[in-house]
Amino acid sequence: MPMQRFSRAQLRPTPWKNGGGSTREIASWPPGAGIEAFDWRVSIATIAASGPFSVFAGVDRTIMLLEGDGVQLRAAEGGLDHRLDTPFAPFAFSGDVALDCTLLGSASHDFNVMSRRARCRADVRVLADAQSLPVASGGLLMSLHGQWRAGDQTLSVGEGLWWADVAMAWALTPSDDDARLVAVRFHMKSQET
Secondary structure (H helix, E strand, C coil), X not given: CCXXXXXXXXXXXXXXXXXXXXXXXXXXECCCCCCCCCCEEEEEEEECCCEECCCCCCEEEEEEEEECCXXXXXXXXXXXXXXXXXXXXXXXXXXXXXXXXXXXXXXXXXXXXXXXXXXXXXXXXXXXXXXXXXXXXXXXXXXXXXXXXXXXXXXXXXXXXXXXXXXXXXXXXXCCCCCEEEEEEEEEHHHCC
16 A cells, blocks of 8 residues: 555544543555454543543553643553553553553543554654654554654644555654654564574
8 A cells, every 4th residue: 555645633533431431543554354353553632531441351451641731640450550642652551451540630631552463563753853764564644743754754743654565664854943743664574583
């Protein structure tokens, strides 16, 4: 599959069944895979009310605050207690863990990456300067602040691109000193040596 562009502003929200928020899916692989069958999935969630996080057995997760006051994440049986209140700071955790989520104020808007542990692994980084992103068979880039050059593509705030099932590397260049870009690379286990 070739590269796909997206704009955060054009992503459709899907309300949660519990009424506590909504999810805007950016990409999921393979195409048409449901919530139980994806290899990887990237989305933006709006958390509007405190409540439990869904458990995803066998899935590794990374969450990152985009806007809002953030949330407190706590494991029901202990072992995890994390305050997610700093924008653009990825936090990785196991989807196997039952978590309670408490809003720290107003609604929280979060970037989410999920990868099925047996099939692939995800590398999530926030970039602030020009870099060469190594080859990956799937991934996603999204401008968080400022404008970025990704190869021959220009990404403004909230714009991005994703690719899957094709090896791609990127030369990434920010337009100004305070620009930020989230870079996600997926490595399929069957392709790793």
